[in-house]
Amino acid sequence: MADDPTRPDDEQPDVTENQSEGAASDATAQATSDFVAPHPGSKKMPQWNTAELIDAPYFTRRNWFAMLGPALVMGGAAIGGGEWLLGPLVTAKYGAALLWLATISVLGQVLYNIEISRYTLYTGEPIFTGKFRTMPGPAFWVCAYLVFDLGSIFPYLAKNAATPVATIIKGGEVPTADDYLLVTVIGYLIFLAALVPLFFGGKIYNSLRIIMSAKIVLVFGFLLTLAFFFSSPSTWVEICSGFVQFGNVPIERAEKTGADGKVLPSDDWDMDGHADGVEPILKDIRTSIKGSEPWPDFNQDGKPDAPVDTDGDGKNDSWGDLTTHNDTNDDGRLDTWSNMSVLFKDENKDGDPDAWPDVNDDKQAEKFIDIDGDGIRDGNNIDNIFLSIFRGDGFPNIDFTLIAFITGLAAIAGSGGLSNTPTSNFTRDQGWCETYL
Secondary structure, three states, X not given: OOOOOOOOHHHOOOOOHHHHHHHHHHXXXXXXXXXXXXXXXXXXXXXXXXXXXXXXXXXXXXXXXXXXXXXXXXXXXXOOHHHHHHHHHHHHHHOOOOOHHHHHHHHHHHHHHHHHHHHHXXXXXXXXXXXXXXXXXXXXXXXXXXXXXXXXXXXHHHHHHXXXXXXXXXXXXXXXXXXXXXXXXXXXXXXXXXXXXXXXXXOHHHHHHHHHHHHHHHHHHHHHHHHHHOOOHHHHHHHHHHOOOOOEEEEEOOOOEOOOOOEOHHHOXXXXXXXXXXXXXXXXXXXXXXXXXXXXXXXXXXXXXOOEOOXXXXXXOEOOOOEEEEOOOOOOOOOEEEEEEOOOOOXXXXXXXXXXXXXXXXXXXXXXXXXXXXXXXXXXXXXXXXHHHHOOOOOXXXXXXXXXXXXXXXXXXXXXXOOOOHHHHHHHHXXXXXXXX
């Protein structure tokens, strides 16, 4: 009740607490009705509206446990191609020295996820809707994001998963180009199988939560078993230090030797005890033929291993004196050459080989000159940009042959690509970020 200016102060009517709260509520409602929500960005997107905030939730132990649901879904989604495909490929060549790229990628994703969750809590709309509000407008961004995430539309991960399955079916033999149909069929079956829980699992979120929970238990259980029973403390040190070795880049360099002529332990990249040089990578054979480049010397006898014409028809049909390289003493290094000639593939009978020879009899065309015969290409090494400049050596000569894989590792480490974006949808639908934002 309002004060009466004609009455003395001691005769003014009492104002109860409920009356004050009611007046405040009326004032808030009036202010809300008078407030016009802004219409940011493109006018082709709907205007924001207004509503009263709900009361702050009261959290108990049960509430905190319920928050694990969305975390399991997002955590399970984060385990994918980056960890199982690109990670092993890069670390097999460079060890853990390039894992600092994953550190930067994951930290960037944390900041991104926090900010898009805050946006969703403030506006009530997913982050994609907010992005579409920016210029030049939603039509442009729809097309742009379809291009950005084109790789996720096609089941490339299912196709990659088909390779180990096909290997099991073939009794441990890795599929080759001749097994294209088998790998393709398995890939499509895996892709279709991944859709089954979405169709028959009831509410999609609940289905995903169950699947991702099982995935995390199985994957982490498997990895922890390997980590504790099949690794050494030095491996743990290498991995942990790799996450913070900022500035490491891949290079090609021969391994250094000491005064005694033996390889330095710190530079023995493949830990074979030999001072390895840089083994040349073979270009595509058609490019080499068209460019009239010298033929490589596979058997290291000082003579190029050029194809020859053995039947006198004017067309090459054999690799000449090139024979199969074998490991006769089973020490893991190819040491002798058998008398069995290497197969010369020329399906179109034009006299030019269709592929490089298979000199180590692994059913695959050679991709590099294996000088030391260990089956592993030597020359991959690591240098640090900052240390190289500090030593006065200048900027290191980066090896860009695997730059696509290294970039891919950084791009999809954690929840890569656009898979971070659904975090804002979980924020809106599940409210799992409200406790700390």
